[in-house]
Amino acid sequence: MRLRNRHGASVDPVPFFVVVGLAFMILLSFGPLYGQALGFPLEIAIALSAAAFTVAAVAAFYRQVWTFRPEHTSAxxxxxxxxxxxxxxxxxxxxxxxxxxxxxxx
Known part of the structure; x- marks a missing residue:
């Protein structure tokens, strides 16, 4: 998969996928459990965890792909x-x- 930043330069996708995978693992493993502990029904706790994961994935994409500048990697x-x-x-x-x-x- 070839990811490109806003300038069209190719970006290494591995850091983005690692952060998104960790966010998925943590938010969708612990989020529903904590949601239920706070008194939310399971469906709402899962929906809130999925929404938090979506926000985390969008933030990771913006930070690690969209605004990434490959020329600063060697710094x-x-x-x-x-x-x-x-x-x-x-x-x-x-x-x-x-x-x-x-x-x-x-």
Whole structure:
């Protein structure tokens, strides 16, 4: 799939798909559970989670595809980008555990 930014330049789709996949996983896994815990019916909780996912996907597309400038990719060395990625992995794992704790305890 060839994604293009607003200037017509080709953009790597992988970061966009990773962010959208993570948003899908988190919002549609935990969203309905939290919605039901707050007293919403299951159908409304799923609809609210799907709406939040849609907003997150549109925001990710705007940020990572539409306004992305490929010429600025070389400004940050790949070693620094990889280090940031490996620093974010434990944060994401802690976020998932933190999201699950109230559902298990309560």
């Amino acid at each position: 940050v060395p790949s070693a620094v980008r990889a280090e940031r990625l490996f620093q974010l992995i434990p944060i994401l794992a802690a976020l998932l555990v933190a999201l699950a704790v109230p559902l298990v305890v309560g």
